[in-house]
Amino acid sequence: MVVKEGLAKMLKHGVIMDVVTADQAKVAEKAGAVAVMALERVPSDIRAHGGVARMSDPEMITQIMETVSIPVMAKSRIGHHVEAQILEALKVDFVDESEVLTPADEHAHVDKTQFTVPFVCGARDLGEALRRINEGAAMIRTKGEAGTGNVVEAVRHMKTMNADIDKVVHMSKAQLEKLAKEYKVPVQLLEKTQKLGRLPAVNFAAGGIATPADAALMMQLGCDGVFVGSGIFKSQHPEKMATAIVHAVLYYNNPEKLAAISAGLKEPMKGLEIPGLEIKMQER
Amino acid sequence: MIGILALQGDYDEHKEVLDSLHANNMLVKTPEDLEKVKGLIMPGGESTVQGMLLEETGLANAIFKRAKKGMPIFATCAGAILLANKVIGGEKWLRLVDMTIERNAYGRQYESFNEDISIENIGVVHGAFIRAPIIKKTKAKVLATFKDNPVVIQQDSILVTTFHPEICDEKHVHEYFVKMVK
Numbered sequence: 001m002v003v004k005e006g007l008a009k010m011l012k013h014g015v016i017m018d019v020v021t022a023d024q025a026k027v028a029e030k031a032g033a034v035a036v037m038a039l040e041r042v043p044s045d046i047r048a049h050g051g052v053a054r055m056s057d058p059e060m061i062t063q064i065m066e067t068v069s070i071p072v073m074a075k076s077r078i079g080h081h082v083e084a085q086i087l088e089a090l091k092v093d094f095v096d097e098s099e100v101l102t103p104a105d106e107h108a109h110v111d112k113t114q115f116t117v118p119f120v121c122g123a124r125d126l127g128e129a130l131r132r133i134n135e136g137a138a139m140i141r142t143k144g145e146a147g148t149g150n151v152v153e154a155v156r157h158m159k160t161m162n163a164d165i166d167k168v169v170h171m172s173k174a175q176l177e178k179l180a181k182e183y184k185v186p187v188q189l190l191e192k193t194q195k196l197g198r199l200p201a202v203n204f205a206a207g208g209i210a211t212p213a214d215a216a217l218m219m220q221l222g223c224d225g226v227f228v229g230s231g232i233f234k235s236q237h238p239e240k241m242a243t244a245i246v247h248a249v250l251y252y253n254n255p256e257k258l259a260a261i262s263a264g265l266k267e268p269m270k271g272l273e274i275p276g277l278e279i280k281m282q283e284r
Numbered sequence: 285m286i287g288i289l290a291l292q293g294d295y296d297e298h299k300e301v302l303d304s305l306h307a308n309n310m311l312v313k314t315p316e317d318l319e320k321v322k323g324l325i326m327p328g329g330e331s332t333v334q335g336m337l338l339e340e341t342g343l344a345n346a347i348f349k350r351a352k353k354g355m356p357i358f359a360t361c362a363g364a365i366l367l368a369n370k371v372i373g374g375e376k377w378l379r380l381v382d383m384t385i386e387r388n389a390y391g392r393q394y395e396s397f398n399e400d401i402s403i404e405n406i407g408v409v410h411g412a413f414i415r416a417p418i419i420k421k422t423k424a425k426v427l428a429t430f431k432d433n434p435v436v437i438q439q440d441s442i443l444v445t446t447f448h449p450e451i452c453d454e455k456h457v458h459e460y461f462v463k464m465v466k
Binding site for chain 2: 002003005006007009010011012013014029032033034035065069070071088091092093094116117118246247250
């Protein structure tokens with residue numbers, strides 16, 4: 001686990017960007033991404049396209065791996081351990097068992113302890129995060145609502161996580177044992193959360209981040225870094241937006257710098273309101 | 285006061301080790317921060333990102349000048365790449381240490397591993413090699429090797445490891461560095 005969690009720790013305070021081509025991967029690397037997520041369609045296009053969203057073509061993932069020197073991640077469907085096995089065989093650096101793709105199993109996630117490749121999984125609250133960690137996830141991210149360019153759900157998930165952790169910090173041993181049963185996780189994970197006063201894994205923000213201010217907001221809420229999906233290459237000027245978001249994660253606590261970073265970026269991606277959505281990916 | 289370069293990467297983990305050793309420390313994000321410290325830790329992370337941010341913050345120049353005047357530096361993994369005067373598979377940045385280093389030389393994450401390393405003057409420590417670089421050639425003093433490649437080197441007041449003791453509950457290398465700063 002040291003080696004799997006180790007890579008997650010090296011990504012901290014960084015930005016992971018969705019890319020669909022080798023050229024986009026180069027743009028992301030040059031702008032200062034700590035890693036790229038290789039996929040055929042960004043979440044907003046998955047929404048627009050409809051149908052079943054699956055693992056990307058290994059050929060395009062391999063192309064991206066050959067193009068950049070930073071870590072490359074790829075997505076498998078929830079519970080689809082064969083897609084995860086294929087991604088591991090490709091030697092991608094991280095697998096995202098992701099609700100952005102259509103789930104393959106509505107009851108169980110992949111047993112991630114069986115893999116050498118580290119996994120990142122989405123969560124909306126502490127219970128969900130600890131269940132994923134217990135299954136072997138090396139890294140957690142908020143689910144948010146991917147492909148919307150609307151940060152409201154990522155904020156909700158991070159604030160819920162923080163509130164849950166605050167409660168755990170003040171709990172007695174008996175209360176922790178009761179909560180462990182409710183969460184369906186070993187009590188040791190809750191004890192570790194209590195001792196650390198934070199999630200016992202690297203925790204990134206994801207789902208709806210579209211501007212430097214969104215990224216800085218998530219960092220101020222206590223995230224360790226951010227994933228940006230559709231937000232970069234669906235904006236009017238991807239190179240500028242990518243660089244700006246990288247800088248916003250560095251200067252997340254400095255409003256003057258953030259003002260300068262946010263200036264003259266042209267149009268961010270067009271956002272969507274959550275209530276009108278046909279599919280809520282976070283509920284997967 | 286020991287500074288920890290805090291542009292990107294696992295700087296919180298280095299801070300935790302220094303805290304556990306009761307060594308005064310602060311995060312360094314600007315050249316002004318650097319003026320307040322006597323020694324600097326350069327953490328792991330992505331050297332491409334950290335290098336870019338070093339330049340933009342003006343820290344590249346500030347660190348270079350301080351290091352030339354003898355400020356002790358301890359660098360892990362990406363930090364080592366940033367210090368090298370020759371980099372295979374990447375740009376060179378600070379050029380403070382006489383070594384040729386190859387990025388991701390063991391391979392991708394699939395090839396990452398952890399190992400006990402016996403270090404001269406420090407002892408046996410546990411370290412994680414995460415997409416680690418390999419030092420191919422160096423004129424610095426080699427304090428430890430793994431499979432015939434140097435993995436810990438020291439050039440005057442600069443200490444370099446290609447692996448991460450800071451994520452392995454390991455304090456000895458940091459203890460050694462704290463003494464170097466004093």
